[in-house]
Structure formats: structure tokens, C-alpha cells
Amino acid sequence: MSRNLLCSLLLLIPATALCAPPPMAPYDLAGLIDLAQRTSPETRQAWDEAQAAAAGAGLARSAYLPQLAVEALAGAQRTPLPAPATVVARGYFVSDTRESIPSLTVKWLLFDFGRRDAARDRADATVFVANAAFTGAHQTLVFTITRDYYAVRAAQGKERSAQKALETATIEQLAVTARQKHELATVVEAARADRQVAQARLAVVRTGAARTVALSALLADIGLPPDTALTLVPDEMTNLPLPPASDVARYVDAALARRPDLLAAQGKLEAAEAGVRAAKADDRPTVSLLGQAFLNDGRLRSDGGAWSSVHRPGGALFVQFSWPLYDGGMRHSSRLAAEAARDAAQDSLEAARRKAEKQVSNAFHALKTALAEVEAAHAVTLAATVSHDAALSAYRHGLATFDELSAEGNALAAAESDEEDARANAFASAAGLALATGEAHPDPGGP
Structure with a gap:
């Protein structure tokens, strides 16, 4: 009815x-x-x-x-990364990252x-x-x-x-x-x-x-x-x-x-x-369509050096295929x-x-x-x-x-x-x- x-x-x-x-x-x-x-x-x-x-x-x-959502991700990260000793004597370097990424995401179940x-x-x-x-x-x-x-x-x-x-x-x-x-x-x-x-x-x-x-x-x-x-x-x-x-x-x-x-x-x-x-x-x-449009506003430096910055838009588009095979009955x-x-x-x-x-x-x-x-x-x-x-x-x-x-x-x-x-x-x-x-x-x- x-x-x-x-x-x-x-x-x-x-x-x-x-x-x-x-x-x-x-x-x-x-x-x-x-x-x-x-x-x-x-x-x-x-x-x-x-x-x-x-x-x-x-x-x-x-x-x-479709499902639409506005999301934002912001934060700072300090990451030690390995490097060849021929490049960095101590065998690693430290990367500092600061980013703010607002985005618009879409998810649409097609089939x-x-x-x-x-x-x-x-x-x-x-x-x-x-x-x-x-x-x-x-x-x-x-x-x-x-x-x-x-x-x-x-x-x-x-x-x-x-x-x-x-x-x-x-x-x-x-x-x-x-x-x-x-x-x-x-x-x-x-x-x-x-x-x-x-x-x-x-x-x-x-x-x-x-x-x-x-x-x-x-x-x-x-x-x-x-x-x-x-x-x-x-x-x-x-x-x-x-x-x-x-x-x-x-x-x-x-x-x-x-x-x-x-x-x-x-x-x-x-x-x-x-x-x-x-x-x-x-x-x-199931077959779904996943999409995202975002703006990457971030900075990056290595071992306390000068900061490099980016302020550019980006995007992604995926087709997701999912088929459950085993779930314990x-x-x-x-x-x-x-x-x-x-x-x-x-x-x-x-x-x-x-x-x-x-x-x-x-x-x-x-x-x-x-x-x-x-x-x-x-x-x-x-x-x-x-x-x-x-x-x-x-x-x-x-x-x-x-x-x-x-x-x-x-x-x-x-x-x-x-x-x-x-x-x-x-x-x-x-x-x-x-x-x-x-x-x-x-x-x-x-x-």
C-alpha cells in the first residue's frame, strides 16, 4: 500500500x-x-x-x-623514514607533514x-x-x-x-x-x-x-x-x-x-x-561507484629543512566490486x-x-x-x-x-x-x- x-x-x-x-x-x-x-x-x-x-x-x-558527504581531514604527522647510508649517514631521515584536506565524497550503489x-x-x-x-x-x-x-x-x-x-x-x-x-x-x-x-x-x-x-x-x-x-x-x-x-x-x-x-x-x-x-x-x-573531490592544503619538510607547500585540488573515481565468499555460515x-x-x-x-x-x-x-x-x-x-x-x-x-x-x-x-x-x-x-x-x-x- x-x-x-x-x-x-x-x-x-x-x-x-x-x-x-x-x-x-x-x-x-x-x-x-x-x-x-x-x-x-x-x-x-x-x-x-x-x-x-x-x-x-x-x-x-x-x-x-547516491550518498553525498562533506568531510575534512586535518592534522600534523612526524614520521621517521629509512634512507641509504650513502645518502644519509645515520640511515634515516625525519619527515614533518601538516595538512588540511576538505573533500566532497559520493557513494552510489549501482547494482x-x-x-x-x-x-x-x-x-x-x-x-x-x-x-x-x-x-x-x-x-x-x-x-x-x-x-x-x-x-x-x-x-x-x-x-x-x-x-x-x-x-x-x-x-x-x-x-x-x-x-x-x-x-x-x-x-x-x-x-x-x-x-x-x-x-x-x-x-x-x-x-x-x-x-x-x-x-x-x-x-x-x-x-x-x-x-x-x-x-x-x-x-x-x-x-x-x-x-x-x-x-x-x-x-x-x-x-x-x-x-x-x-x-x-x-x-x-x-x-x-x-x-x-x-x-x-x-x-x-554488489557494484558501487565511489568518487571524491578534495583540496590538499599541506606542507612538508625533511630533517628540519625548508618547508614545501601545496594548495591544489584533486579527485578520485573508483568502481568498487564486492562479492562475499565466506562468512562462517x-x-x-x-x-x-x-x-x-x-x-x-x-x-x-x-x-x-x-x-x-x-x-x-x-x-x-x-x-x-x-x-x-x-x-x-x-x-x-x-x-x-x-x-x-x-x-x-x-x-x-x-x-x-x-x-x-x-x-x-x-x-x-x-x-x-x-x-x-x-x-x-x-x-x-x-x-x-x-x-x-x-x-x-x-x-x-x-x-
Whole structure:
């Protein structure tokens, strides 16, 4: 994946990513996801790693260009040198040298028989992996926020169901009280009615506590303090997610084509294959061009005589050929390690594909099951409502016992609670299918 694509991913991050605004009520799911993306350290880490990979790709490409350097060498040297006794009686003379040599050097690797190409391919594959990881981090965050968001919605729904159950128990209590005034209800029935109300109040307290726990989990996922006063828009669970629009095979194919973890595994395999090519290229020679332009500003004298000086430019141009012949087995071991890494990457990709197929299949059937459960739970709620209303009317007219009325009230409360759970599970299952297939957002209508 190119650097341009990596840079384009920056557009996915809001400009205020490092300075998230304070929470403002109310929030919908999209707003919570956006807020989480602004504050999530996981997405910031993935972005930093993608930037580092892009820099690595630039480093690999720099190997194709010549290297220029300005150097300077200056110093003094005193060197005794041998000389024939017929020339110098003591058999040696002393040479004093003082020089300053600034230079401009160039080194250009002309041919390396695949080393730089392999390094570039490996760097590009690393960029691809980092980009896929960046996308995957966002998708995982979206799924986590979506799942816990609907958990809060379910907890709110169960709290509402508990409130309705308390209202129902209160109505039943009033019915018992009305019959007791006419001596048609016993003290035991009145006590049972009071117990039903007390139990309903306890359920309200418990469901309220469960809602608080679910909200705390959502705040933690977003990265907000636990005491944040977060409120949500009115219930968004009226319209259920669409059922899967095709068979599971199409979803599996879509997942294999776009899931970030599979793309990353493919990228790691390509990087490992490039590593094998680089290891093999180490057995081949290299050809480089070496050049230097310098100025020799120096002085020389022998045995304390007069100084001779020079202030002239010079230069050199060489073609360097290098071919490693023996290194104690280092290149052989490097090639074996690279081939093992390639095989491991291939196995990892195959394992990731099988895992993805399983996850997609499970998520596909989980969504279908969840939608069927919602339909069934709603039917139970409707039937329980009718049954409870009939039992209440019958009790008021002395045609049913309080035990029958109480049982119908409990059944209605349980049915409403189960329906709230089923609806939340349907939305969470839709988000799970989106994550399994690599969708950025839940779109259960089709891949």
C-alpha cells in the first residue's frame, strides 16, 4: 500500500483527535463512536505505527539514491623514514607533514542484484500491514462501542420493564384492596399483593444498578471518566436491523476479501517473501561507484629543512566490486531464518482464514437466531399482556384467584424483560456480523 494511501487514512481521524471535546448530551451511537475514536489510545497507537511504517518505506527507497558527504581531514604527522647510508649517514631521515584536506565524497550503489528491491517490497508490505492494523483497530473499537451501547439500551429497557412490573403489581394490589373492602379477599391475598409490590421495587433497584454498570463499561470503552454525566438520545431500538440478505457463503467471501486481520496476514506473508529474496540476494555481488573531490592544503619538510607547500585540488573515481565468499555460515543461517518466517506467515494466513470463516458463520447464524428470538419474544409479550389483562378482569369479578393473577403478572414482567434482551442482542449480533465480515459499520442488509 502506497504512502499516498497511508496519508489519505489521516482523513479518517478528526482534526481534534488529541483534544476531545467535553461530553455533551444527548449522544447517539454515531456520536459515541466518533468520541471514542478521538480518545482511544489503541487507534492513536495504530496510527503512529502506520506512520513509522511509512517512514520505513521512505528509508528503503533512499537506498536507490547516491550518498553525498562533506568531510575534512586535518592534522600534523612526524614520521621517521629509512634512507641509504650513502645518502644519509645515520640511515634515516625525519619527515614533518601538516595538512588540511576538505573533500566532497559520493557513494552510489549501482547494482546489488535484488537487495534493494527486496527491502523496498518488504517495507511496502509492512506499510500495508500497518494500514490494515489501523483499519482493524477502528473496526474493533466500533464493534466494542456498539456492543456496549446496546447493552446500555437493554439495561434501560429492562429497567423500564421493571417499572412497568411495579405498576402492574401496584394495580394488582389495588384490586386486592378493593375486594378486601367487600370482604372478598383474604388477608393472605393482601399480604401476597404487598410482597409482589416489594419484589417489584427490588427489581427496579437491581435493574437500575445493572444500567449503571453497563453505562460505566460504555464510558470506559470511550475513555471518559466514570463520573461523566452521559445521556443518550431517545431509544434507537425501534427498528430492528435487517436480516442477512444472502447465504453465508457470500459473507465469507466478503470477509476474506476485506477483513483487516486477513489483509494484514497477507501483507506479513508478502513481507516474509521479500525477506527471503533479500537473504538470497546477499549471496550476490554488489557494484558501487565511489568518487571524491578534495583540496590538499599541506606542507612538508625533511630533517628540519625548508618547508614545501601545496594548495591544489584533486579527485578520485573508483568502481568498487564486492562479492562475499565466506562468512562462517551467516548468510546461510539468515536465509534459513527468512524461509522459516515465510512458512510461518503462510501458516498464519491459513489459520486466520479458517478463523474468519468460522467467525462469519457463527455471526451470520447468530443474527438470524437473534431476529427470530425478537419475533418470538414479542409474541410472548403480546400474549402475556392479553393473558394478564384477562386475569386481572377475572380477579376483579371473582372469577380467578390471586395466585393466578400473580402468576400472570410475573409472566408479563419476564416476557417484557426477555424482549428487551432479545432486541439488544439482535443489534449486537448485527454489529458482530459487520466486524466478522470487515465492514466499517453494522450493515446487516448484505455484504
